[in-house]
Amino acid sequence: MMTVAAARALRDGDVCFVGIGLPSTAANLARRTHAPGLVLVYESGTLGAKPDRLPLSIGDGILADTADAVISVPEVFNYWLQPGRIDIGFLGAAQIDRYANVNTTVIGDDYRRPKVRLPGAGGAPEIAANCREVIVVVRQSTRAFVERVDFVTSVGFGRGKGDRERLGLRGGGPRTVITDLGVLQPDPETCELVVTALHPGVGIDEVRARTGWPVRVAESLRQTDPPTPSELAALRRLRQQTEQQE
């Protein structure tokens, strides 16, 4: 459901900065369903990649083979991401807080002696800063959804409304957080994440129990439509093609 919900958040014609894992699956699913004109940019330097299977890494050969252009890594970040040419950035998170700040660096208070050393920033800080908008995909748990992240790797809304502007961040920031339970979006007044949709079969109590702060619920709480047969078929086909090629 997370993958399908993430795919639906992408519009045809958008230029999308794609990381590996669920974002890549979702973007490729969108390209096979409602958004055939979605442009996939992988940070390895493949602009407009059209893979027929899911890559394991952001630099698999299939991406270079099918891209409109293959460019250097400095060019990806300086010419394409930095000036705001990318519409949608996808981020994962080990921790995300009330204001959608994301941590992928360390768990624990001491950076030098972390409880868990995570991979680090990668492209995320500048994706979060410069894309027109950001979609975060993360499983909902009290470990991941915390009052305050241990380390700000990528800025969401800082400590609230107006912080992005004060910091000079030009992109719109995280507009959508998609989890296995539903969708959270920033409140227009406060930029605090509130629950705006629940996936089929999920109750709000479950969302509350798996969020590390007293999460608010939008007045117009929606229910996510279940995956359609054509979405499921497209996802199955994508996975089959991936397995066959390996």
Place this chain on the structure above:
Amino acid sequence: MARIASLAQAVSEVVHDGDTVAFEGFTHLIPFAAGHEVIRQRRRGLTLVRMTPDLIYDQLIGAGCATRLVFSWGGNPGVGSLHRFRDAVSNDWPVHLELEEHSHAGMANRYVAGASGLPFAVMRGYVGTDLPGQTSNIAPITCPFTGEVLTAVPALKLDAAVIHAQRADRQGNVQLWGITGVQKEAVLCASRSLVTVEEIVDELDPRPGAIVLPTWAVDYVAVAPGGAHPSYAQGYSVRDNDYYRAWDEIGRDREEFNRWLDNHIFNPAPGEVRA
């Protein structure tokens, strides 16, 4: 003019104890064979520089070659964690590993500044994150024309850069294509450079999207067919995704890792050394 040498000789000429060295290659063309030769030559005290440390640095770190790492993303792409890297950071095994951590955009700009002969690069980045609090190598700078406050990062100064390419000609001109990452910038940042290649050919016929490093910009070329394995060389090999998955088990356990070092680096089966 680049000298064409054996992998062992080229590595011993280019990578010395205590060096700051980058082995670059963004998923594609990662110079594994050269990295393994560095382990075999038991280099120590290296500052390793690389955007995405990947398995090659997990191996060098686990083997005790490095005391410092400058990087922006340290994971096993699509699989999970680099366990030797984590063990070094968390438990000082086999030695303490000091970190200097950046974003990809910051590292890419540090390479560009180094290649350009500039002391620093200017970018929009890092603002509002906790990264600048952990290193003095990220600093605000005011644009002299607009007054806008931007971010400066210092140029990378490398003693050595090591990359892998598809091929070179007999004069040592190097040609690479597909995803070329920051390899050109890495070579141009470094006092000494080594390019391992799949093959040496009489003539470099043009390839779409290829870049050429002229022989006078490279110090050593060594033939290492399959030298990017388990990453790949477009047109020669495909990424060995199973190896990346299998590494998770090997890297997770110190004894398992040491066994891997003994069996595959120090006492490899005949034909296993890719040079």
